[in-house]
Amino acid sequence: MFGMARLTPKQRMIRLRESQILDLARPMIAQGGLAALSMDAIAQELQTAKGTIYNHFPNKEEIVLALAVQAVDRRLELFNHAVMMRGTSRQRIAAIGIACEVYVDVLPDLFRAEQIIRHETVWGKTTEKRKEILRNCEGRCMHTVAGVARDAVAAGDMVLEAAHQIEDIVFGLWSLVYGGMVLETTSPSLVDVGIVDSRAAIRRNCNSMLDGLKWQPLYEPEPYSIWVQQVRTHLLANCPPAGAVAVEEPDPIRAETKPRKLAKPAKLGGRE
Template sequence: MTIPFPTPTQLDDAPRPGESRKQREIRLREAQILAVARDQILEGGYLGLNMDRIAAQIEYSKGTIYQHFRNKEEILLALVNDALDTRQRMFKVAAAIQAPDRVRLATLGAAAEAFVEHFPYHFKVEQIVRAASIWEKTSPERRELMQSCEKLCMSTVVEVVHHGVATGDLSLPEGVRPEEIVFGLWSIYLGSQIITHSSDTLGEIGIDNPIRSLRTNQHRMLDGYGWRPLSSDYDYSAHMDRVKAEMFRHDQFAT
C-alpha cells in the first residue's frame, strides 16, 4: 500500500504570500524565541525556562521578549499550539490514505505515536500547560487556539469511525456512539503515553515494549466491536511501522 505523504514544504523563513517585511521579522523573531525556550525546557523542564536567559541567548532586550509573550506561561502555550498544528497536519495526511477505515484509523494511531517519538518536548509541554496554575496565566486567545486545534485532531478521528459505521465494516451496539469509541481509544493512548514517560518501573512489571502493549489493547478493543478487518486478518502493527518510517522520510514535519 502506498502512503501518499507530501514532499518537503518551504522553509519557515521563506516569505509568505501577502506578508510584509515587518510581519516577517516579527514572525521570525517569535520563532527564534520559541526555539530557545524549547531548548531550555528540554534541558531543565518548566523551572528551567527563564525570560532573562532567553533574552541573553537571542541578544534582544527582555522588553522585546515581553512584546511577544507577556510571561513564560504564554511561551509554553505557544509551544503547545505549534505542536498541535504539527499533529493536526500529520493527522490530516494520515487520514487521507485510500484504505479500509480501520486501516485509516491505524494510520492515525501511527501518526500519534510518531508525533510523541519525534517531538517528545511537545508532549511534555502539553501536559505541563494543562495544570490550572499554568493555564490561568495564559491569554484567552491562545487557549482558544489550543482548544480549536485539539478539536480538529479529534474530529479527524471521529470522521473515520463514522465512516466505518456507514460502510458497514463497524456495527455498533445500540446506544454506543462513534465518539465513545474515539474516547476509549484516546484514553488508552494518552494514559499509556503518560505512564511510559513518567514511570521507570514498567520493565519490572513485565512491560518491556509499551508501544506493543498499547497497540494490543487498542486492537483488542476494536476486535471486540467486530470492526473489520480484524487484527487476525490484517497485520496492523507492520502497517503502523511502515507509516512511521514513511511519514518522516523527508522530514516534512520537522519543527
C-alpha cells in the same frame, strides 16, 4: 512559512522573532520544564532587551502554551497524512495511532510542552486567545479520528447502536494512546509492573477495544505488523519539523492554501 508572502515587513519581523523565541525555549522546557525556561537567557541569546521578549509573550506560561499549540498542530498534520493513506477504515484508524507514536518519537520536546500546559497552575496564567487556538486545533485532531469511525459505519465495517458511541470511541482511543504515551515517557516503574514494551501494550489494548466493537476487519498480527511498518515509513518521511510555524495566530492565508497531495503507499492486500 505559511502566509508569509502577504505579510507586511513588520508582521514578518514579529513572526520571525516569535519563532526565534520558541526555538530557544523548546530545549529549555524539554530539559528542565517550566523552571528551566529563562527569559533572561532567551534575551541574551537574541541580543535584545528582556522587555522585548515580554512584548511577544507576557509570561513564561504563554511560551509553553505557544509551544503546545505547535505540538498539536504537528500532530494534526501527521493525522492528516495517516488518514489519507489507502486502506480499510480499520487500517486508517490504526495509522492515526502510529502517527501518535511518530509524533512522540520525532518531536519529544513539543510533547513535553504539551504535557506541561495541562497543569492548571500553568494553564491558568495564559491568555484566552491562545487557549482557544489550542482547543480548536485539538478539536480538529479528534474530529479526524471521529471521521474515520464514521467512514467505518458508512462502509458497514462497524455497526453502532447509538450515535454517541462515535464520541465514546474517540475518547477511548485518545485515553489509551495519549495516556499510554504519557506514562511511557514519565513513569519509571513500567518494567516493574511487567510492561516491557509499552508501545506493543498500547497497540494490543487499542486492537482489543476495536475488536470488541466488531470493527472489521478484525485484528490479525502479521498483516497488522506489515501495516505498522508501512505507516511509520510514510509518516517519518512526511513528519513536519518542530519549528515549521513561526506563530500560532489564526491565519486566513493558511486556511486558503490547498493541502499538498500525498504520495499514497501501495494498498495492503491483507486484513489488519
